Amino acid sequence: MCFPEGHPQVMWFSMEGILHEEITNSNELLTVAPATTVYQAHYSRILLLKVDGAIQSAVFSLYPSKDATNEVFSGEIMVTDMEGHFLKGYRVSSGVSVAQFTARLVETSDGAANRMAKLTCPTHGECTPNTDCVICIQELDEILIVSNDRDTNTGGGNANYFPIMDIYYGGSNGPLSAIQNTGLEWDYGSRGGGNSGYNDGNEKEVWDCGGSKVYNPRTKAWECPAGMVDNGYECVVEEVVIINNLTGKAKCVYEKLEKSNSKLFQETIGKFIDDPRYNLIFKNGKCNLGGAAGCTNSQEISLTGNVVITIEQLSGSVLENAAMILHEGIHAEIARYVQRHTTGEDSNNRARMFQLYKFYQESGVPSHHLDHPYMTLNYINPIASALRQLDGNKYPLDYYKSFAWDGLRNWDVPSLLGIEQSAEFEKYRKIVESNTSLSCD
Amino acid sequence: MRLIIITLCILTIGCSSKQTSSYEQLDVIATVYESIPKAIPPPNSEDEEENDIDYLNLEPLNFNYVINENFVDFDFDYIYDIPNRFQVYKSKDLFEEKVLDFSYMKLIAGLSEFEKNEKINTSKLEALLGENLVFWDKEMITIEEKNEHDISGVISFSKVSFNEDLTRAAVVVGDYFERIGNGISLYILEKIDGKWVIKYTQALITS
Numbered sequence: 001m002c003f004p005e006g007h008p009q010v011m012w013f014s015m016e017g018i019l020h021e022e023i024t025n026s027n028e029l030l031t032v033a034p035a036t037t038v039y040q041a042h043y044s045r046i047l048l049l050k051v052d053g054a055i056q057s058a059v060f061s062l063y064p065s066k067d068a069t070n071e072v073f074s075g076e077i078m079v080t081d082m083e084g085h086f087l088k089g090y091r092v093s094s095g096v097s098v099a100q101f102t103a104r105l106v107e108t109s110d111g112a113a114n115r116m117a118k119l120t121c122p123t124h125g126e127c128t129p130n131t132d133c134v135i136c137i138q139e140l141d142e143i144l145i146v147s148n149d150r151d152t153n154t155g156g157g158n159a160n161y162f163p164i165m166d167i168y169y170g171g172s173n174g175p176l177s178a179i180q181n182t183g184l185e186w187d188y189g190s191r192g193g194g195n196s197g198y199n200d201g202n203e204k205e206v207w208d209c210g211g212s213k214v215y216n217p218r219t220k221a222w223e224c225p226a227g228m229v230d231n232g233y234e235c236v237v238e239e240v241v242i243i244n245n246l247t248g249k250a251k252c253v254y255e256k257l258e259k260s261n262s263k264l265f266q267e268t269i270g271k272f273i274d275d276p277r278y279n280l281i282f283k284n285g286k287c288n289l290g291g292a293a294g295c296t297n298s299q300e301i302s303l304t305g306n307v308v309i310t311i312e313q314l315s316g317s318v319l320e321n322a323a324m325i326l327h328e329g330i331h332a333e334i335a336r337y338v339q340r341h342t343t344g345e346d347s348n349n350r351a352r353m354f355q356l357y358k359f360y361q362e363s364g365v366p367s368h369h370l371d372h373p374y375m376t377l378n379y380i381n382p383i384a385s386a387l388r389q390l391d392g393n394k395y396p397l398d399y400y401k402s403f404a405w406d407g408l409r410n411w412d413v414p415s416l417l418g419i420e421q422s423a424e425f426e427k428y429r430k431i432v433e434s435n436t437s438l439s440c441d
Numbered sequence: 442m443r444l445i446i447i448t449l450c451i452l453t454i455g456c457s458s459k460q461t462s463s464y465e466q467l468d469v470i471a472t473v474y475e476s477i478p479k480a481i482p483p484p485n486s487e488d489e490e491e492n493d494i495d496y497l498n499l500e501p502l503n504f505n506y507v508i509n510e511n512f513v514d515f516d517f518d519y520i521y522d523i524p525n526r527f528q529v530y531k532s533k534d535l536f537e538e539k540v541l542d543f544s545y546m547k548l549i550a551g552l553s554e555f556e557k558n559e560k561i562n563t564s565k566l567e568a569l570l571g572e573n574l575v576f577w578d579k580e581m582i583t584i585e586e587k588n589e590h591d592i593s594g595v596i597s598f599s600k601v602s603f604n605e606d607l608t609r610a611a612v613v614v615g616d617y618f619e620r621i622g623n624g625i626s627l628y629i630l631e632k633i634d635g636k637w638v639i640k641y642t643q644a645l646i647t648s
Contacts, residue, residue, distance in 0.1 A: 287646055288516040290597075291581030293620040295648040299524055315620070324621050331647050342536050352486075358535050359484045364476045366614065367528055368624025368644035373484070373502075377494070407622025407648065410593050411502065413483065414494040 020243060020281075023049075035059060037084070041132040046082075057082050063132055067093070076101075076134040086138040101140040241272045245283040250311040252440035253321045254282060262386035264326060264379075268333040277345070278305045278336050280329075285310040293321075296328045298335035302343075307332040318438035319387050323403040326383050327375075334371050352377075356413075372411040380404045380416070391436050399428035465637075466601040467562060469610045471569040472637040473628050474596065477614075479504050506616075507577040507590075509597035510561050515613050515625060517553040517599075519645075527629060527641035539641060544604070545629060548611045551602030559600065581617045594618040608632045613645065623648040 020029040031048035042061040049056055059082060064075040072095045079088035089101030121127055127136030134140065246254050257265055272280035278301065287295035287310055298307045309328045314321045334353075340346035356374045361367070383404035384397050391400070402425035405417060417425075483499035525546055529537040563576050577595050586592065599613040608631060615625040629641040 286516065287648060288519070289615050289617065289623055289625055289646055289648065290513075290579070291617055291620065292623050292646075292648045295621075295623075295646045297646055299643070299645065300522075302526065303524060313620075327621055328648070338536070354535060356484055360481070361535065362531055362533075363481050364478045364531065365481070366477060366616070366624060366626045366644070367642050368626050368647045369616075370644075371647065372622065407619060410504065410618050410622065413499065413502065415483075415498075415500045 020245075037061060039063070039132040039137065042078070058087060059084070061134075063134055078134040078138065080138075086140065089134050089138065089140060101135065101138070241274075241276060241279055242269070243279060243281045245281065246311060247284055249314050249321070249440045250282075250284055253314070253318055254325060256318065256390060256438065256440075257322050257325060257386075260386070260390045262389045264382040264386040265329070267382075268326070268329040271333050271336060272307075275336065275340075278307065278339070280332055281306055281308045283308065283310055285312065287312045294324045294328050296331040296335070298332065298339075301335055301339045307335050317433055318440055319391060319400070319403055319432065319436060320406065321440075322390055323383060323387060323406050326386055327407050330375060330379055330383075331371055334374075369411070372408055373413045376408045376411050376413050376416075380408070391432065391438060394435065395428070395432055398425065399432050401425050402429035462603065462607065463562070464565075465603065465607050465610070467566050467569055469601045469612055469630055469637050470561065470598050471566060472630060473598070473612060473614055473639065474508065474566075475570065476639055477504075477506070477596065479506065504593040505591055506594055506596050507575040507582075507592050508561070508563075508566075509580055509595050510563055510576040510578060511580075511597075512555070512557075512559045512561060512600045513580055513597040513613075513615060514553075514555060514557055515599055515615060515645075517613075520550060520553045523549055523627065523643065523645070527627075527643045530628075530639045530642050541629070541641065545609070545611075545641075548602050548604055548609055548629070549627065552599055552611055552613060554602075555600040561598065580615070584619065587619075594623075610637065615646075621648045 018031065018033045021032050023030050033046040033048070035044040035046045037044050037059065039061070042063050044059055044061040047058045047060050059080045061078045061080070062073065062075060063078070064073065067074040074093050074095075075091075077088075077090045077092060078086070078101075080086055086101075091099040091101070121131065121133035121135045125133075127133060131137065244251070244254065257269075261270075269280060272278055289295065293313050293315070294309065294311045296307065296309050300306055309325070309332060311325070337346060337350065341348070341350075353374050356377070357370050360370055360373055365373075380401060381397065381404070384400040387400040387403050388395070388397055402422075405422075405425065409417060409422075481502040483496065483501060486494075486496040523546075525541045526538045527541055527545075529539055561576075563574070567574050575590075575592070577592075580595060580597050582592060582595050587594075595617045597615045597617070602611045603609065610630045610632075611627065612630070613625060613627050615623070617623045623646075624644060625646040627643045627645055628639055630637045631640050632638070
């Protein structure tokens with residue numbers, strides 16, 4: 001994402017409206033940010049995708065022809081790098097690619113204006129200095145595509161793709177509304193799904209260009225793009241703090257918790273709302289651990305600021321599922337706190353938490369369990385209280401403690417959960433479950 | 442005759458190499474299994490009444506694990522996304538990290554190359570650990586099964602990825618207690634003075 005010093009500014013983008021689009025045939029998410037180029041008739045988006053361990057960027061632009069409708073796109077698609085250098089281009093007619101653009105191989109001694117004058121844009125007329133036609137501005141040749149196979153036409157097959165291997169236009173919202181809402185469908189392409197964290201013999205840092213800073217010709221300085229802030233190490237997203245990709249019952253349970261807005265919710269999941277440097281992403285998916293209902297992944301927090309909570313399976317109980325989301329939210333908040341503390345952003349010292357971490361780490365407890373002893377000491381009552389509030393304060397706090405102990409029973413550091421106590425809590429749990437009016441069916 | 446002898450030699454060397462790797466795999470698994478505490482004493486507290494808890498009379502945490510007899514591949518689609526920052530195992534410096542070089546990451550990438558449906562040699566693992574182990578035939582366990590057999594949780598291992606000269610190893614270990622409260626961690630080991638030693642770890646999934 002660098003502009004070389006002195007390079008003319010060809011594109012601006014904003015992190016407002018940034019989206020993470022799913023890519024079929026891959027478990028990667030494509031980051032899509034609205035952009036404005038010097039070609040004002042283009043509808044442009046910046047695409048960011050991790051390829052071979054490095055963030056690859058491209059500018060994806062649609063230039064509709066007069067034949068384009070809100071249902072079916074016709075016009076030109078152009079993919080360039082961040083400096084406006086041509087990478088890929090296609091002509092699309094009624095939703096089908098009919099031609100591919102290629103960079104001209106023959107260089108002439110003509111000036112740019114003379115070279116452009118010799119070109120013609122089939123759908124937008126003669127090339128003039130102020131044209132937005134992709135063929136004109138990039139001085140391209142056009143190769144007709146014979147195959148009617150849509151996948152191949154749109155860049156599939158064996159083409160040399162960048163950086164998402166295929167770019168599909170699809171959806172029923174039409175080209176203009178689609179690009180405005182980023183209702184596009186992205187496909188990873190024939191290289192197959194999966195992600196590369198590094199390249200054989202060619203390790204690269206994820207942010208390999210001054211922490212994603214952009215050269216601003218006006219201030220003549222390297223700056224974080226609009227909507228991003230410099231955390232001293234890299235530019236991080238300023239605006240997006242919670243991305244809720246949950247669907248169905250999981251979404252329903254989350255929204256009930258959000259609406260209830262308990263103190264625990266505010267102090268865990270809610271912390272991400274107030275912290276622009278870290279993103280909490282909720283999604284339905286697999287935890288890769290047989291039978292787990294949900295899980296938290298904070299591996300990349302130091303690189304991307306992201307913590308991902310995945311909901312894999314839900315039970316029939318809203319309270320049980322809410323307890324699970326709160327439990328994972330606590331993991332997420334602890335990961336955020338630890339990252340902030342170790343990078344000097346948070347001077348608060350949760351001394352007891354660190355003491356316990358150290359004690360259990362030196363005992364050989366697997367690192368994925370280091371939060372759990374601390375949670376049994378500090379979060380049983382807050383979880384129970386949040387669930388009680390969610391349930392309309394129907395019963396005393398103890399009636400909700402069995403839910404709060406879910407996932408923590410083996411880490412009963414305070415020795416609170418003897419057999420008798422556990423049995424009593426289980427009895428309460430059944431009473432609560434039988435009488436709750438909470439439902440996500 | 443010469444051809445037969447050469448063929449036999451090649452087969453013998455091949456089998457021997459495979460057996461060595463198989464032994465080393467069990468040795469790595471045994472090392473990691475031994476490292477996971479089965480009893481943990483209560484922590485100390487400077488404030489003896491922290492959270493109204495009487496720290497002088499707390500019980501130790503006890504874990505009665507069973508081992509999944511099947512190697513688990515943990516759906517390693519994400520293996521290439523694993524960051525190269527690892528925690529230094531049992532470091533006195535909390536949160537001490539080390540950025541591992543490509544040779545280690547190549548080792549980790551090797552975890553994705555194994556086929557499914559392979560089983561741990563349970564008798565050899567017991568012999569290596571010198572104790573009677575309880576093996577389980579799946580990755581998870583129900584509350585009823587836990588209560589019936591007095592089991593805390595199930596530990597599952599991936600197959601082990603080695604470097605060429607069998608001096609470094611990577612293995613992924615998952616545990617399952619109940620529907621949440623589980624996790625998966627990656628362990629990097631090195632062979633030092635003929636013994637496998639855990640050097641680095643990374644939590645992959647927390648639940």
